[in-house]
Amino acid sequence: MNEWGSVVEHALKKQKVLVAGAGVSGLAAALRLEELCPEASIAIWEASPRVGGWIGTEVLDARELGSSYKGPLVVDLGPDSIVREEGKLPELIERLGLLGRIVETRKDRHGAYVVYRGRLTRVPRGFGLVGPGDPWAWLKEAPLSMRGRLRALAEPWIRPRPALARERGETLASFVRRRFGWELFEQLAEPLAAGIYGVGGEAIAIQATLPRFVEMEKTEGSVLLGLRKAQRSASKTEGARYGLFASFDLGMGVLIDACSQKLKGVIHLNRPIFKLEREGHGFIAVDERKESERFDAVIMATGARKAAGPLAALDLRLSELMGSIGHGSAVTVTMVWRREEIPHPLDAYGFVVPRVEGRRILASTWSSEKWPNRAPPDLVLIRVFCEGKGIDGRDDDLFVFEARRELADLMGITAPPRWSKVVRHEQAMPVYGPFHMKLRAQVEEILKAQPGLGLASNSLWGVGIPQAIRAGERAAERVSRHLKGLPPLSEVQE
Numbered sequence: 001m002n003e004w005g006s007v008v009e010h011a012l013k014k015q016k017v018l019v020a021g022a023g024v025s026g027l028a029a030a031l032r033l034e035e036l037c038p039e040a041s042i043a044i045w046e047a048s049p050r051v052g053g054w055i056g057t058e059v060l061d062a063r064e065l066g067s068s069y070k071g072p073l074v075v076d077l078g079p080d081s082i083v084r085e086e087g088k089l090p091e092l093i094e095r096l097g098l099l100g101r102i103v104e105t106r107k108d109r110h111g112a113y114v115v116y117r118g119r120l121t122r123v124p125r126g127f128g129l130v131g132p133g134d135p136w137a138w139l140k141e142a143p144l145s146m147r148g149r150l151r152a153l154a155e156p157w158i159r160p161r162p163a164l165a166r167e168r169g170e171t172l173a174s175f176v177r178r179r180f181g182w183e184l185f186e187q188l189a190e191p192l193a194a195g196i197y198g199v200g201g202e203a204i205a206i207q208a209t210l211p212r213f214v215e216m217e218k219t220e221g222s223v224l225l226g227l228r229k230a231q232r233s234a235s236k237t238e239g240a241r242y243g244l245f246a247s248f249d250l251g252m253g254v255l256i257d258a259c260s261q262k263l264k265g266v267i268h269l270n271r272p273i274f275k276l277e278r279e280g281h282g283f284i285a286v287d288e289r290k291e292s293e294r295f296d297a298v299i300m301a302t303g304a305r306k307a308a309g310p311l312a313a314l315d316l317r318l319s320e321l322m323g324s325i326g327h328g329s330a331v332t333v334t335m336v337w338r339r340e341e342i343p344h345p346l347d348a349y350g351f352v353v354p355r356v357e358g359r360r361i362l363a364s365t366w367s368s369e370k371w372p373n374r375a376p377p378d379l380v381l382i383r384v385f386c387e388g389k390g391i392d393g394r395d396d397d398l399f400v401f402e403a404r405r406e407l408a409d410l411m412g413i414t415a416p417p418r419w420s421k422v423v424r425h426e427q428a429m430p431v432y433g434p435f436h437m438k439l440r441a442q443v444e445e446i447l448k449a450q451p452g453l454g455l456a457s458n459s460l461w462g463v464g465i466p467q468a469i470r471a472g473e474r475a476a477e478r479v480s481r482h483l484k485g486l487p488p489l490s491e492v493q494e
């Protein structure tokens with residue numbers, strides 16, 4: 001066959017793409033690829049016996065747990081919400097036809113508590129993760145000494161130094177202490193951030209995790225003034241109608257079910273990728289049973305830690321970079337009680353626990369109060385986040401015991417729960433440390449020399465679900481250009 005003939009043959013051949021990992025980023029990647037290259041054949045290799053990765057929901061029969069009402073009890077085992085970015089949900093949700101199934105956090109329970117000197121105390125109105133947005137509420141309500149409150153309010157007079165965050169990988173701890181003082185950091189910013197990132201504020205870089213606050217320091221000269229401005233404009237626009245957080249009527253599993261149903265590609269469960277090698281313009285993927293297959297393009301959506309091994313034969317430097325991203329662990333204990341067994345009014349979404357309080361738990365979400373229809377009116381669903389240290393060596397019973405002891409002390413709950421479930425999220429959350437931005441730039445550079453390879457997951461471009469979806473979709477866009485013989489876009493995945 002002449003050269004032209006082989007080009008035509010190549011064009012007519014059904015191109016094969018592998019997506020390794022069926023978490024939300026892998027599913028989003030596969031769906032986007034099906035839209036962009038409907039002629040391609042997509043295989044998804046998933047290491048575990050189920051799809052969804054960290055996302056999963058268990059739906060129980062409330063009657064069986066002592067409720068007088070018929071209906072479901074919805075337990076999210078991993079994430080329980082999607083954070084709206086600039087007021088918007090990922091487009092994927094609309095494309096899946098799920099807008100009608102979105103639920104908002106309950107307005108009548110809005111707010112959170114923080115443990116202060118052994119007691120639950122309200123987080124002041126307007127507090128925006130790293131600093132106060134409502135100075136008067138802060139002055140009256142902040143769970144800090146008067147000196148600590150005044151120090152935080154002096155923030156607009158602190159010289160802005162955004163270059164520390166942008167160029168020197170300043171940590172969240174350093175940023176918040178510098179702008180608002182150590183008391184606010186220890187008592188509020190760190191426990192709230194630990195609830196999101198699973199590690200302390202010393203471990204994560206502010207620019208890589210919460211760049212909007214660095215931007216406020218740069219443009220407004222003050223985070224407090226930036227927060228006030230953002231909160232004022234949010235109350236005038238859509239932000240007032242829709243809260244920051246959203247979920248689905250039957251929990252986050254709805255998103256995974258909808259993705260799986262829409263996918264045409266074949267999902268191979270219990271098939272972990274073991275090795276990835278280059279072969280000409282394509283790849284050879286080897287699974288754990290040493291069975292190999294050729295693909296024209298590959299999207300790794302396993303998360304950085306699990307991608308490092310398979311990538312070693314393809315590009316050692318890329319494998320090292322991915323393997324160098326640390327991960328935080330957590331254990332969640334979800335419990336169910338009858339409402340009359342809870343002496344606390346449950347007038348918030350839950351509480352966080354500063355490290356200085358020296359307790360065994362990090363936070364608690366009052367799921368049945370945070371979301372509508374998670375439980376019937378006579379049942380209460382509470383989730384407790386325990387530290388991930390010693391995750392292997394401890395029995396489930398011990399985690400339940402510790403969670404119950406803390407809830408008894410803080411909320412007066414002494415009755416045994418009617419149901420409990422312990423989930424171990426081992427090395428689940430990527431830690432964006434001080435060198436993360438540099439690492440990310442290096443990975444993006446390597447990707448330019450690896451046509452047909454896409455990286456998804458929440459390891460590099462943001463730790464939350466919207467960012468994981470976006471990383472998956474951008475990996476699909478990159479790979480689709482390769483399949484169509486188009487040059488890559490100048491920006492890689494940003």
Ligand SMILES: Cc1cc2nc3c(=O)[nH]c(=O)nc-3n(C[C@H](O)[C@H](O)[C@H](O)COP(=O)(O)OP(=O)(O)OC[C@H]3O[C@@H](n4cnc5c(N)ncnc54)[C@H](O)[C@@H]3O)c2cc1C
Nearest residue numbers: 021023024025047053054079080272273306457458464465
């Ligand atoms: C306890 C907890 C609470 C969270 N809460 C929230 C929240 O409320 N809101 C939010 O936005 N985010 C939250 N997150 C983060 C969110 O869960 C992640 O952003 C998202 O699930 C990441 O999806 P992913 O597809 O990138 O990775 P994963 O979910 O980790 O999926 C990766 C998949 O790859 C598979 N895999 C691994 N190795 C291989 C291999 N060798 N071959 C093939 N497959 C492999 C895994 O089995 C898994 O299915 C939370 C995370 C945790 C742990």
